[in-house]
Amino acid sequence: MVGVPNPLAKEEHRVDCGIVSRIAWEDSMELTSNTSWTPELPEKFQRKFGYSLKRYLPVLNFGTLWPNNNVNIQKYRPGAVQSILKTPDAGAGYINDYRSVLEDGYREYLQTITDWARNELHLEFSAQVSYNLPMDMEVNIPVVDAPECESLQLGDSVDAYRQFSGPALLAGKNVISNEMGATMAAYGYPFRSLLFSVGRAIVGGVNQLVLHGQSYTGDYYETTWPGYTAFSYSTSELYSNKQPSWDHGLSDVLNFFARVQYTQRQGIPRVDVAIYNKVSATDAAAFPSMYQADDLVNEGATVENGTLGPDGPRFKALVVESDSNMTLSGLDNIREYATQGLPIILSGGLPGIFPSANASESAAIEAGLTHLSTSANVHLVRRGGVAEKLTALGLSPHIQVQTDGKWLTTWREDSSSGIDYALIFCDSNTSSGYITVTGSAKDKVPLYLNAWTGARSPVFTYNVTDHALTLPVSLQGNQTMIITFSPRGLNESGEPNTHAIETPPSVIGATYDQRDGWIAHVANQGSDTTHERIHLSSDRYIELPQHQRTASPFNLTNWQLVAEHWEAPTNLSDAKTIARKHNTTHELTTLVSWSQIPILRNASGLGYYSATFQWPPNTHGRFNGTADGAYIVFPSILHAIQLSINGHRVPPLDYTDAKADISQYLKAGTNEVLAVVPTTMWNYIRSILPEIRDQGHLPGLLAEGLPVPGISENGLVEEVSIIPYSKLVIR
Structure with missing residues (x-):
C-alpha cells in the first residue's frame, strides 16, 4: 500500500490511451493473506497515533472476531490463533487504529494509480474501492474518478448501494459504476432478474453498468461445447451468440440500460437525506441502512442554505441512528453543520462511540454527544420517527410518493437545460398511486421518456396547484418509469395547451400532435352504468361516447x-x-x-x-x-x-x-x-x-x-x- 513504480515513465513508452478509451480499471482485490501489512505500516502507525503497534500484533491475527485479511473470500477460514484483550472493547480500539492506517496507505496507492492513469495514459481511473479489504470502503471512494461497486457483493441491497454512492455524490463524482449481474446462475440468468438487479442499483445511485461477463467462445483446451465457461458453470452470465437471446432481445435490454444511464448522467443528483455511518471494515454482511459516509470530511461536505453538499446532492438533513458509531472528527463536523443551519436528527437515542485506543478521545466523544443533543438544529426522535420530524420541519422529498406498493426514486436537475429528471422503480408487485413534485418543476411540462424505444411523449393526466404538480402512476412489478419536467418551449414537436386532470379507467392511453391535439384511446372496460367524462385543465368536461360501442377486449x-x-x-x-x-x-x-x-x-x-x-x-x-x-x-x-x-x-x-x-x-x-x-x-x-x-x-x-x-x-x-x-x- 505504498507508491507503485511507473512502468510508463520513459517518454518512448508513453501511450495516449485516451484516443481509444476513457477509463483505466482495477477489479476487486482477490488477495489472500493472514494479516494485511506493508513494511512502512508500523512507522505510519506510530506517527498517526503516538504509540507502537508492535505490542498489539497478536491482536491483529486473523480470527472470527477481527478478520484482518480478505474479509470476503477468507471469511470462513479463520486463523488457528486468535488474541482477544481483557478490555471493555476486547481490543477493538487497536484494531480500528490499525485499519485506519491501512486506509491511509491504501489511499496513497489509489491516488498514485489515479495520477498515473491521468498523466501517463490520459485516462480516468476506476476501481472497486477496498473490495474485500479490512477497511471502511466509504473513506476512499472519493479518491478515484469512477468508483465501482458490484451487484454480487452488495446483494441487490438499495441501502448498500446508497452507502457506496453517498460519499461519491458528496465528492461530485459524475460516474458511479457497477459490475452487474454476477449470480449463481450460469446459462440460466433471465433478463427479468437482470432488470430487477439493475433497477435496484440505479435507485441506489449507480449510473454506469458493466455486465458480468463475456467469455471466449472458440475451441479451448480439453473443453467441450458450449466452450470455455468462466467460474465453471457456477456464475452468470455468458453473453455470446451461443445464447438464443443474443440476436433476439439482448440488444433491446442493452439499449434500455443505455437510455437509463443517459438520464442518470444528466445534471446533478439531488438526494433528500444523509445518514451518518462509520465502520472500520465493510463487507457484505455489514451494510446497514444508510446513505452517507464516514467522517464527512471530503471537499463536498459543506453546508449552505441549510443543505449539505450545496453543489451536489443538497441533503436536506443528516440522520444519526443510535446503532451507528461516532468518531471525534465526525462529531466535530456534525456540530459545525448544525451551527451552519443543517437539521441534525438523532434517531432512537445517542449513537455509540467508535472505539479507539485513545481513551481521552472516547471521553471527548461521549461528552460531545451529550452537548450536541441539546444544541440548536439538533432533534432527538424515537426510532421510526424520522419521517414525522422531517415533515414537522417543513422538509419534503424531491419526489413525494403515495402508492399501494413500494416505489423507489431518483431526482436529477440539469441547470444548463432547465430539465429535471424523475425516475421511479417499482420494487413490489403491480401498484398504483401518485407522485408529486414541487418547486420550479411544478411549472414545467411533464414528458414520459420510454427507455425501451427512446420515444418521448407528453403526459396526458396531471394536476397543478399553486404549490405542486401531481400525476397518477401505475407500475408493474420491476418496472422503471422516467418522467422529465421541461421548461416550456423546449419540445420540438410542440406542447399541449391543455391536459386532463382526471380521466376514467376506460381511457387506456393518449397521443398528442400539433395538428390533431390530444387523441384519447377509449376502450370497452369502463362501468356499464356510470357516466364517464374527462376533466380538462381548462375546466372543460369531455363526455365519453358510450364505451360499449367499442369492441370488447x-x-x-x-x-x-x-x-x-x-x-x-x-x-x-x-x-x-x-x-x-x-x-x-x-x-x-x-x-x-x-x-x-x-x-x-x-x-x-x-x-x-x-x-x-x-x-x-x-x-x-x-x-x-x-x-x-x-x-x-x-x-x-x-x-x-x-x-x-x-x-x-x-x-x-x-x-x-x-x-x-x-x-x-x-x-x-x-x-x-x-x-x-x-x-x-x-x-x-x-x-x-x-x-x-x-x-x-x-x-x-x-x-x-x-x-x-x-x-x-x-x-x-x-x-x-x-x-x-x-x-x-x-x-
Whole structure:
C-alpha cells in the first residue's frame, strides 16, 4: 500500500490511451493473506497515533472476531490463533487504529494509480474501492474518478448501494459504476432478474453498468461445447451468440440500460437525506441502512442554505441512528453543520462511540454527544420517527410518493437545460398511486421518456396547484418509469395547451400532435352504468361516447409454437459451434412454460409463437363493437420477446409491462401475430451436464458437489389479449 513504480515513465513508452478509451480499471482485490501489512505500516502507525503497534500484533491475527485479511473470500477460514484483550472493547480500539492506517496507505496507492492513469495514459481511473479489504470502503471512494461497486457483493441491497454512492455524490463524482449481474446462475440468468438487479442499483445511485461477463467462445483446451465457461458453470452470465437471446432481445435490454444511464448522467443528483455511518471494515454482511459516509470530511461536505453538499446532492438533513458509531472528527463536523443551519436528527437515542485506543478521545466523544443533543438544529426522535420530524420541519422529498406498493426514486436537475429528471422503480408487485413534485418543476411540462424505444411523449393526466404538480402512476412489478419536467418551449414537436386532470379507467392511453391535439384511446372496460367524462385543465368536461360501442377486449387462442432446439454438436469437442438446431411444431390451446410440455422440458432455443385474429373484430360481448385501433398485451415475459404484426417489427416492448399500440400494423381481414421468444440455455445444458468437460474436468457444480439448479421456466405464458379502442379527439 505504498507508491507503485511507473512502468510508463520513459517518454518512448508513453501511450495516449485516451484516443481509444476513457477509463483505466482495477477489479476487486482477490488477495489472500493472514494479516494485511506493508513494511512502512508500523512507522505510519506510530506517527498517526503516538504509540507502537508492535505490542498489539497478536491482536491483529486473523480470527472470527477481527478478520484482518480478505474479509470476503477468507471469511470462513479463520486463523488457528486468535488474541482477544481483557478490555471493555476486547481490543477493538487497536484494531480500528490499525485499519485506519491501512486506509491511509491504501489511499496513497489509489491516488498514485489515479495520477498515473491521468498523466501517463490520459485516462480516468476506476476501481472497486477496498473490495474485500479490512477497511471502511466509504473513506476512499472519493479518491478515484469512477468508483465501482458490484451487484454480487452488495446483494441487490438499495441501502448498500446508497452507502457506496453517498460519499461519491458528496465528492461530485459524475460516474458511479457497477459490475452487474454476477449470480449463481450460469446459462440460466433471465433478463427479468437482470432488470430487477439493475433497477435496484440505479435507485441506489449507480449510473454506469458493466455486465458480468463475456467469455471466449472458440475451441479451448480439453473443453467441450458450449466452450470455455468462466467460474465453471457456477456464475452468470455468458453473453455470446451461443445464447438464443443474443440476436433476439439482448440488444433491446442493452439499449434500455443505455437510455437509463443517459438520464442518470444528466445534471446533478439531488438526494433528500444523509445518514451518518462509520465502520472500520465493510463487507457484505455489514451494510446497514444508510446513505452517507464516514467522517464527512471530503471537499463536498459543506453546508449552505441549510443543505449539505450545496453543489451536489443538497441533503436536506443528516440522520444519526443510535446503532451507528461516532468518531471525534465526525462529531466535530456534525456540530459545525448544525451551527451552519443543517437539521441534525438523532434517531432512537445517542449513537455509540467508535472505539479507539485513545481513551481521552472516547471521553471527548461521549461528552460531545451529550452537548450536541441539546444544541440548536439538533432533534432527538424515537426510532421510526424520522419521517414525522422531517415533515414537522417543513422538509419534503424531491419526489413525494403515495402508492399501494413500494416505489423507489431518483431526482436529477440539469441547470444548463432547465430539465429535471424523475425516475421511479417499482420494487413490489403491480401498484398504483401518485407522485408529486414541487418547486420550479411544478411549472414545467411533464414528458414520459420510454427507455425501451427512446420515444418521448407528453403526459396526458396531471394536476397543478399553486404549490405542486401531481400525476397518477401505475407500475408493474420491476418496472422503471422516467418522467422529465421541461421548461416550456423546449419540445420540438410542440406542447399541449391543455391536459386532463382526471380521466376514467376506460381511457387506456393518449397521443398528442400539433395538428390533431390530444387523441384519447377509449376502450370497452369502463362501468356499464356510470357516466364517464374527462376533466380538462381548462375546466372543460369531455363526455365519453358510450364505451360499449367499442369492441370488447379478447384473448388470442389456438397458438402454434415452432420450437427451434439449440443442442450440442454431434462432436461434443467442437466447442466453437454455436448450436446444432432442429425444429418441432406444437399446437397450443393455452400458453404454458416449456417445462410443462414433455418434449420441451429439457429443451433450450427459440420459440416462434404465431396466432391470428380478425380485424375489425367481430361481436364480442353484449354489443356489436367498432374500433379505431388496438393494443396487444403480454402479461408476463419470462426472459425476452420480439414482436411482429403482419410481418412488421413492433418497437421493443417493455419486458416488465409488455404492451404496444399495434393500430398502424392492422389490416382488414386476418392479422398474424408472431412473437419470437428466446429461452436461456440452462435447461438443455443441465440435461447433458455430466457429459461436459471444462479444461479436462467435470463442471464445477458437479466436481465440487454443489447443488445443481432445477429446471427453469421458459417460453410464452399466460393469456395474450387484444384491447380495441376508439379515438376521441380533444382540442
